[in-house]
Amino acid sequence: MLQTNADPPETFDEAKVNSKFLTLNFASKPTAVGMIKCIAEMHPHLKLLIELQAVDLRLIGIRERLARFPKRLAEVESRVNAARQQVTSAKEAHTTGLKERKTYELDVEQWKERAKKYRNQSAEVKTNEAYKALLHEIENAEKEVAKAEDRLLERMVSGEEYDRKVKAAEAALKEIEAASGKERQTIQAEYNAAQKELAAAESARAAAVADVPEDLVDHYERLAKKHGGIALAEIRGESCGQCGVHIRPHVIQQLHRQGNEEFFHCETCTRILYYADHAAAPGPAGESPSAGSSAGDPPSARAGEGQ
Numbered sequence: 001m002l003q004t005n006a007d008p009p010e011t012f013d014e015a016k017v018n019s020k021f022l023t024l025n026f027a028s029k030p031t032a033v034g035m036i037k038c039i040a041e042m043h044p045h046l047k048l049l050i051e052l053q054a055v056d057l058r059l060i061g062i063r064e065r066l067a068r069f070p071k072r073l074a075e076v077e078s079r080v081n082a083a084r085q086q087v088t089s090a091k092e093a094h095t096t097g098l099k100e101r102k103t104y105e106l107d108v109e110q111w112k113e114r115a116k117k118y119r120n121q122s123a124e125v126k127t128n129e130a131y132k133a134l135l136h137e138i139e140n141a142e143k144e145v146a147k148a149e150d151r152l153l154e155r156m157v158s159g160e161e162y163d164r165k166v167k168a169a170e171a172a173l174k175e176i177e178a179a180s181g182k183e184r185q186t187i188q189a190e191y192n193a194a195q196k197e198l199a200a201a202e203s204a205r206a207a208a209v210a211d212v213p214e215d216l217v218d219h220y221e222r223l224a225k226k227h228g229g230i231a232l233a234e235i236r237g238e239s240c241g242q243c244g245v246h247i248r249p250h251v252i253q254q255l256h257r258q259g260n261e262e263f264f265h266c267e268t269c270t271r272i273l274y275y276a277d278h279a280a281a282p283g284p285a286g287e288s289p290s291a292g293s294s295a296g297d298p299p300s301a302r303a304g305e306g307q
Contacts, residue, residue: 043261045212046274049220052208053232055201060229062198069191076180076187083173090169094162101159104152111148115141223271233271243269 118138125131209217223231233242235255240247245268254260255275264273 043263045216046263046272048208048212049216049232049272050274050276052205052212052217052220053224053230055205055208056224056229059198059201059205062194062201065194066191066198069187069194072187073184076183080173080176080180083169083176087166087169087173090162090166094159094166097155097159097162101152101155104148104155107148108145108152111141111145115145220272227269227271231271233266233269233273235273235275240266240269240271240273242266242271245269247273 115138118134118141122131122134122138125134212220220231227242230242233240235241235247235252238247238249238252239245243266245266247266251264251273252275254262255264255273265271266273
């Protein structure tokens with residue numbers, strides 16, 4: 001087993017680890033001292049580690065929130081860009097429609113001119129055959145005029161629709177830009193607040209680490225890295241609160257023993273075990289400190305349970 005004396009502290013040695021379970025469950029705002037009253041027999045360094053774990057869980061949650069801000073801003077920009085693209089597409093379609101309308105107007109004029117030319121020529125022909133040929137050309141030209149006018153009419157109608165779509169897209173863009181501006185301000189305010197929380201939590205961590213032996217901090221951080229940020233496990237009943245494995249009775253007895261200076265680890269998940277007396281510090285009405293899954297625990301900290 002590993003023993004660590006409070007004064008003076010012995011060198012921390014992982015090789016002396018001999019225990020079985022570990023768990024940790026903090027409330028939405030983990031403050032180990034305020035929420036859980038540790039039993040008097042707990043080693044003072046273990047109390048400090050519990051406080052450190054509470055701060056680290058806060059840091060995990062804050063950093064995860066900060067990591068989501070770029071994605072939130074990108075989603076806002078994506079909506080604005082999509083609205084702008086709608087305006088661009090509507091204007092391009094409108095421009096194309098105007099060009100086609102001019103083409104159809106030109107077609108109408110050209111066929112009308114051709115029909116007029118054939119009529120003028122019909123007055124000058126000398127033979128019936130030539131006259132009949134010109135009448136045929138006039139008839140064909142008039143048919144083409146009618147077709148071109150139909151196409152022009154369709155394009156004029158569709159042009160009105162394109163104009164309506166442009167105005168609708170521009171109005172939608174204006175609304176989205178206004179809403180996005182407010183959303184950016186909200187996100188920025190939340191980001192600034194989270195940065196302040198991060199700075200405060202980092203200061204709290206530095207203070208918590210200052211009173212813990214360096215080798216013990218190194219050991220704690222290795223376990224935390226291995227287990228998604230949770231290096232400690234509270235004993236609940238006779239089981240590890242993190243992986244649920246049954247704890248040997250003599251380990252529980254040792255943790256209850258007056259003057260105990262040993263650190264015990266879960267034999268399955270290897271977290272540092274501790275025992276807390278929740279009855280000594282009842283929480284607010286409706287709050288259960290020993291709940292199996294706290295709302296404040298960051299997802300990454302609860303991932304990999306039972307490892």
